[in-house]
Amino acid sequence: xxxxxxxxxxxxxxxxxxxxxxxxxxxxxxxxxxxxxxxxxxxxxxxxxxxxxxxxxxxxxxxxxxxxxxxxxxxxxxxxxxxxxxxxxxxxxxxxxxxxxxxxxxxxxxxxxxxxxxxxxxxxxxxxxxxxxxxxxxxxxxxxxxxxxxxxxxxxxxxxxxxxxxxxxxxxx
Amino acid sequence: xxxxxxxxxxxxxxxxxxxxxxxxxxxxxxxxxxxxxxxxxxxxxxxxxxxxxxxxxxxxxxxxxxxxxxxxxxxxxxxxxxxxxxxxxxxxxxxxxxxxxxxxxxxxxxxxxxxxxxxxxxxxxxxxxxxxxxxxxxxxxxxxxxxxxxxxxxxxxxxxxxxxxxxxxxxxxxxxxxxxxxxxxxxxxxxxxxxxxxxxxxxxxxxxxxxxxxxxxxxxxxxxxxxxxxxxxxxxxxxxxxxxxxxxxxxxxxxxxxxxxxxxxxxxxxxxxxxxxxxxxxxxxxxxxxxxxxxxxxxxxxxxxxxxxxxxxxxxxxxxxxxxxxxxxxxxxxxxxxxxxxxxxxxxxxxxxxxxxxxxxxxxxxxxxx
Amino acid sequence: xxxxxxxxxxxxxxxxxxxxxxxxxxxxxxxxxxxxxxxxxxxxxxxxxxxxxxxxxxxxxxxxxxxxxxxxxxxxxxxxxxxxxxxxxxxxxxxxxxxxxxxxxxxxxxxxxxxxxxxxxxxxxxxxxxxxxxxxxxxxxxxxxxxxxxxxxxxxxxxxxx
Numbered sequence: 001x002x003x004x005x006x007x008x009x010x011x012x013x014x015x016x017x018x019x020x021x022x023x024x025x026x027x028x029x030x031x032x033x034x035x036x037x038x039x040x041x042x043x044x045x046x047x048x049x050x051x052x053x054x055x056x057x058x059x060x061x062x063x064x065x066x067x068x069x070x071x072x073x074x075x076x077x078x079x080x081x082x083x084x085x086x087x088x089x090x091x092x093x094x095x096x097x098x099x100x101x102x103x104x105x106x107x108x109x110x111x112x113x114x115x116x117x118x119x120x121x122x123x124x125x126x127x128x129x130x131x132x133x134x135x136x137x138x139x140x141x142x143x144x145x146x147x148x149x150x151x152x153x154x155x156x157x158x159x160x161x162x163x164x165x166x167x168x169x170x171x172x173x
Numbered sequence: 174x175x176x177x178x179x180x181x182x183x184x185x186x187x188x189x190x191x192x193x194x195x196x197x198x199x200x201x202x203x204x205x206x207x208x209x210x211x212x213x214x215x216x217x218x219x220x221x222x223x224x225x226x227x228x229x230x231x232x233x234x235x236x237x238x239x240x241x242x243x244x245x246x247x248x249x250x251x252x253x254x255x256x257x258x259x260x261x262x263x264x265x266x267x268x269x270x271x272x273x274x275x276x277x278x279x280x281x282x283x284x285x286x287x288x289x290x291x292x293x294x295x296x297x298x299x300x301x302x303x304x305x306x307x308x309x310x311x312x313x314x315x316x317x318x319x320x321x322x323x324x325x326x327x328x329x330x331x332x333x334x335x336x337x338x339x340x341x342x343x344x345x346x347x348x349x350x351x352x353x354x355x356x357x358x359x360x361x362x363x364x365x366x367x368x369x370x371x372x373x374x375x376x377x378x379x380x381x382x383x384x385x386x387x388x389x390x391x392x393x394x395x396x397x398x399x400x401x402x403x404x405x406x407x408x409x410x411x412x413x414x415x416x417x418x419x420x421x422x423x424x425x426x427x428x429x430x431x432x433x434x435x436x437x438x439x440x441x442x443x444x445x446x447x448x449x450x451x452x453x454x455x456x457x458x459x460x461x462x463x464x465x466x467x468x469x470x471x472x473x474x475x476x477x478x479x480x481x482x483x484x485x486x487x488x489x490x491x492x493x494x495x496x497x498x499x500x501x502x503x504x505x506x507x508x509x510x511x512x513x514x515x516x517x518x519x520x521x522x523x524x525x526x527x528x529x530x531x532x533x534x535x536x537x538x539x540x541x542x543x
Numbered sequence: 544x545x546x547x548x549x550x551x552x553x554x555x556x557x558x559x560x561x562x563x564x565x566x567x568x569x570x571x572x573x574x575x576x577x578x579x580x581x582x583x584x585x586x587x588x589x590x591x592x593x594x595x596x597x598x599x600x601x602x603x604x605x606x607x608x609x610x611x612x613x614x615x616x617x618x619x620x621x622x623x624x625x626x627x628x629x630x631x632x633x634x635x636x637x638x639x640x641x642x643x644x645x646x647x648x649x650x651x652x653x654x655x656x657x658x659x660x661x662x663x664x665x666x667x668x669x670x671x672x673x674x675x676x677x678x679x680x681x682x683x684x685x686x687x688x689x690x691x692x693x694x695x696x697x698x699x700x701x702x703x704x705x
Binding site for chain 3: 218219222224226227230231232262263389390391392403405410411474475476477478479486488490492500501503505509510513514542
């Protein structure tokens with residue numbers, strides 16, 4: 001009974017302990033939020049902090065159910081970590097299109113948010129990843145600390161848990 | 174039964190990257206393959222071209238320092254150092270000795286951190302996941318030291334023209350001493366795991382041999398050229414800052430294969446630790462920076478200054494026209510030349526070896542693209 | 544050989560060709576005419592006393608307003624003698640012109656990417672370059688040469704003065 005008593009409150013326990021009832025929506029959202037697999041896709045400085053340091057020994061991303069996948073087809077989450085240039089933007093759009101629904105995007109760092117330090121006097125940097133793909137969570141910083149990446153993934157999980165069942169396909173249009 | 178008559182093999186093209194875990198960033202390699210054998214390699218770069226040279230023309234000398242952090246984010250201190258050293262040489266600014274020592278301490282700690290990061294990614298390329306976690310464990314210690322000094326973990330903006338921005342806090346020296354005490358043991362630990370590991374030997378010995386003639390011809394630098402038997406380290410050959418005051422060796426190896434390039438970086442970590450130890454012991458008291466006014470203008474002139482960054486020669490060619498902004502800043506980095514020689518050493522290898530060779534050159538793409 | 548005697552040696556080697564020579568922060572620096580560019584470079588590589596086998600830096604500077612052209616600045620060094628030399632040349636150009644000069648990839652293999660960068664960012668063409676495609680910019684880039692001074696483009700925002 002230990003596990004069942006710790007289950008989220010929106011699951012109703014039927015006396016006897018063997019059966020749980022919940023809504024399909026809550027069940028899907030719960031499972032989606034708890035195993036976000038992110039794409040192994042670093043662009044610049046933020047990749048070292050956001051993907052490597054966060055995934056390594058001290059910060060341990062795995063405990064949030066976050067595992068990296070090398071292929072976009074297996075990933076739910078794209079962390080755009082770093083400066084996005086015009087040359088790379090086309091490829092990022094292709095990668096985003098290759099991910100299967102439902103999919104989420106975290107824009108990490110100043111460059112991905114709006115160009116950051118490369119906003120002025122720069123001919124090659126796209127000023128914000130949200131110009132080509134929809135973004136769910138923005139993380140400020142140059143580069144953000146691993147803790148802020150963890151915070152962002154928690155925020156994203158919160159968002160996913162509030163989603164309506166029919167909504168996710170519309171959210172990416 | 175399958176019809177085998179008329180079956181034929183032909184060469185085919187493979188796009189490796191720009192999104193590929195083993196290209197350490199956004200580099201595309203267009204490969205012409207004959208089965209598993211790589212027949213032709215064409216690197217495509219520029220996916221991280223951030224036009225720092227253009228930006229630098231529109232910023233004052235002090236405002237450029239944060240951008241130099243982002244040229245080589247794995248070793249920001251070294252890129253800072255190259256830039257401020259160049260400007261100071263051009264304008265003949267005297268730097269207090271304490272600042273010089275602090276610069277050397279930070280640059281060498283950053284070299285260790287950069288090599289640790291390289292070890293982590295290189296071994297993960299070869300399929301060994303454990304050293305990744307080990308190397309990051311030690312790297313975090315260095316990040317802590319940087320953080321307590323300048324408040325950032327990756328892009329430090331620590332050095333400024335005429336000195337450094339912040340003095341070290343009092344916790345720094347004990348922490349650094351503690352770290353330097355354990356580091357050689359930890360490097361031994363990596364060596365126990367890797368150096369004589371049959372799988373690693375099989376993947377690296379005799380693979381991707383770079384002869385010394387070829388290394389010179391392709392202007393290679395850094396650990397890549399020292400693994401090919403060329404004793405070339407700017408810290409010794411053209412000492413800058415206060416490097417001439419320290420006693421350290423330059424590890425040189427002679428086979429030029431992937432294993433040598435791996436071993437040389439481990440040895441360099443030990444040597445860097447020696448330098449930091451000596452610098453901490455000899456750290457003089459005094460000012461940390463010379464006052465340089467905000468509206469500072471160097472006189473007309475130009476300078477070409479290079480330093481030894483973890484990935485090889487990093488150089489700045491700065492031209493001043495007498496205003497507070499440089500006329501032109503040209504940045505030369507180690508990875509730019511080291512990536513150029515990849516086709517020369519990796520053709521006619523298996524595609525799995527290409528990953529090992531690419532990893533062993535320690536390419537960081539923002540350094541190539543700038 | 545110290546920098547001064549190296550400079551004297553090079554000056555003697557190319558007596559009639561060098562138009563300007565000086566020591567800049569202790570680096571021997573010579574300037575030649577564009578027609579002697581490859582000739583001087585290859586002799587600096589081959590000469591036993593200079594033996595400059597590696598490229599340290601190779602870039603262009605837009606001096607169209609001041610000197611009337613693009614200056615190529617090539618810093619080369621020798622692992623054998625541990626010295627370096629800077630060679631400069633001015634490729635004349637006015638306005639939107641795209642001037643042309645001989646390539647030095649025939650002398651140093653590693654000049655390849657340096658020159659490709661100059662081609663796309665400055666619009667200086669290299670005669671005989673083996674692979675003059677874009678290196679940094681996208682293949683379909685058509686907004687001119689961004690590192691020329693005064694260049695502006697569609698997505699280029701100039702920092703306002705504070």
